[in-house]
Amino acid sequence: MAIVTISRGSYSMGKKVAQKVAENLGFDLISQALLYETSDRFRIPHKQLQKAIHDAPGIFEQHQHTKKMFLAYIRSTLVEMVSKGNIVYHGLAGHFLLNHLPHVFKVRITASMENRVAVKIKEGLSEPQAKIKILEDDDHRKKWTRSIYQADPNDGMLYDLVIGIDKFSIDDAVELICQGALKKSFESTPECIRLSQDFLLACKLKAALVENFPDVGVICEYGNLLVYATTKEAHANKFKDVLGYFQRENKGIHNLEVHDMMTMPDQAV
Amino acid sequence: MPVLIFTSDNKDFENKIAKQIAQKLEYTTLSLPFLNEVADKYVLDRDKLAEAMKITPSILKRMPSKTWRYFLSCVEVEVLNRLLKDNIVCWGLAAQLYVVVVSHVLKVRLIGGHGNTEQTAGAAIDIDRARKVAAEHEQKRDKWSMAAFNRKESNPELYDMVINMDQIQPGEIVETIVTTLGYPRFKAMTYSKTTLADKALAAMVKNVLLKTQTDIHVHSQNGTVVVTTTSIKREKNKKIDLLEVNYKIRNIEMEVLSFLKLK
Structure with missing residues (x-):
């Protein structure tokens, strides 16, 4: 039931590693399928989702909630896709999107600039062009992570294991990740399953509310949903309608409470 | 044969795990007590040498920059000479900052795990406080390493592996590192030995000239x-x-x- 997320710097061989890890463990690999699935579910063009999860917010996007909305959709889809376990997710922001789940083995693959440039040169770029492209990519990732999660993507604390691929063969890196994923700490216990179900409910409700109420926060514990909103939001008819519909359409909800005028906890989705 | 350079912001774990790995692989160890040997060889004050590994130079601390650099250089020369012998687990001597791009040297950094140390459990310090203390310590170490070797000690790109101890247990870490050291890529080759010997030679010349x-x-x-x-x-x-x-x-x-x- 383990879940592995593999994050990487661009052109760091992370894709190959992820494919082999999934193959060796007999897990399903999720990569681009996440955005296509989100696109189908929420009827958002794939390109817009791609932009939301990859590009740093531009000057005019800072105060718009489009990015926040698309991310809530992507997160809700991903949490549902990984809820069955035995998944390798190789894509952007997996370690952030699934950060509430304790049994996710979060891996980052890094490579030296020389090796990354060498990969791009093989694709036909000149050395300066390759360097510029890689630095641009890195810059986008940094800005994106800072603006959405106020973190640095290179901070080791975000991951369980960081592998500098330069000194390892791909097979060695794959073996290390497979060993890690099968460790006791990442086994899916009944408690983990319960947390996954709660997290999924919270993410689904957030996705249902985010278009009209982008700043609400949702927590779910033992099937009890707590929604943190402003007084104005909490009394809006549309808000009540969405909550009512959500409660009718989803199983496993024991209780749903709206808390206004209360500070939203850090762990709220 | 391989060399392991090991570091952690948690000194409890650093010592414990490094010793366990050395014991399991029957490697020799190179750690803080080695500073006394260095001090004796170069006729330096033992306490001042130990201090130089922690502080940045300042007149107030009675450690001028020139002296500080010379002290660090003495440590670098002696550590590099020892590492030439292979089959060594080295920690606490900042070797990760001056042993760069040597293929048979595996550099591992441990982070996190503040919630399960004996120190935090015994003193009933809460995890958030322990994390804050660790972050402050990391900031100090980064300042020191930037001044000494122009590299940030906390930068994950400096290491071959960074393992977060929040979820992974010490026993599992020992097992992982032992397996990794067994990979053919970490066997000492003529080329990698020459690279390390070159670093030792350059450090020796620099040490002489720094006077x-x-x-x-x-x-x-x-x-x-x-x-x-x-x-x-x-x-x-x-x-x-x-x-x-x-x-x-x-x-x-x-x-x-x-x-x-x-x-």
């Missing part, structure tokens, strides 16, 4: 040493003479220093 010079950079490739320094035009010859006199006095093998150039 009289400050602004020098020493690099060695296949036994050829290049010293780079800056000087104003009228001092150029004086500086070249000084460098030459230095290596002659110190009796460094002439064939090794066959190419000494001032840029």
Whole structure:
């Protein structure tokens, strides 16, 4: 039931590693399928989702909630896709999107600039062009992570294991990740399953509310949903309608409470 | 055979895990007590040498920059010479900052795990407080490592592996590192041994020159040493003479220093 997320710097061989890890463990690999699935579910063009999860917010996007909305959709889809376990997710922001789940083995693959440039040169770029492209990519990732999660993507604390691929063969890196994923700490216990179900409910409700109420926060514990909103939001008819519909359409909800005028906890989705 | 350079912001775990790995692989260890040997060999004050590994130079701390750099250089020379012998687990001597791009050296950093140390459990310090203390310590170490070797100790790109101890247990870490050291890529080859020997040689030359010079950079490739320094035009010859006199006095093998150039 383990879940592995593999994050990487661009052109760091992370894709190959992820494919082999999934193959060796007999897990399903999720990569681009996440955005296509989100696109189908929420009827958002794939390109817009791609932009939301990859590009740093531009000057005019800072105060718009489009990015926040698309991310809530992507997160809700991903949490549902990984809820069955035995998944390798190789894509952007997996370690952030699934950060509430304790049994996710979060891996980052890094490579030296020389090796990354060498990969791009093989694709036909000149050395300066390759360097510029890689630095641009890195810059986008940094800005994106800072603006959405106020973190640095290179901070080791975000991951369980960081592998500098330069000194390892791909097979060695794959073996290390497979060993890690099968460790006791990442086994899916009944408690983990319960947390996954709660997290999924919270993410689904957030996705249902985010278009009209982008700043609400949702927590779910033992099937009890707590929604943190402003007084104005909490009394809006549309808000009540969405909550009512959500409660009718989803199983496993024991209780749903709206808390206004209360500070939203850090762990709220 | 491989060399393991090991570091952690949590000194409890650093010592414990490094010793366990050394024991399991029957490797020799190289850690903080080695500083006393270095101090004795170079006739340095033991306490001051230990202090130099922690503080950045300042007049208030009675450690001028020149002395500080010389102290660090002594440690670097001796550690590199020891690492040439292979099958070593080294920690606490900042080797991760000066042993770079040597293929048979595995560099591992442990982070996190503040919630399960004996220290935090015994003193009932909460995890958030422990994390805050660790972050402050990391900031200090980064400041030190930037001043000493122009590299941030906390930068994950400096290491081959960074393992977060929040979820992974010490026993599992030992197992993972032992497996990794067994990979063929970490076997010592002629090329990687030469790279390490070059680093040791460059460090030795730098150590000799640091007694009289400050602004020098020493690099060695296949036994050829290049010293780079800056000087104003009228001092150029004086500086070249000084460098030459230095290596002659110190009796460094002439064939090794066959190419000494001032840029």
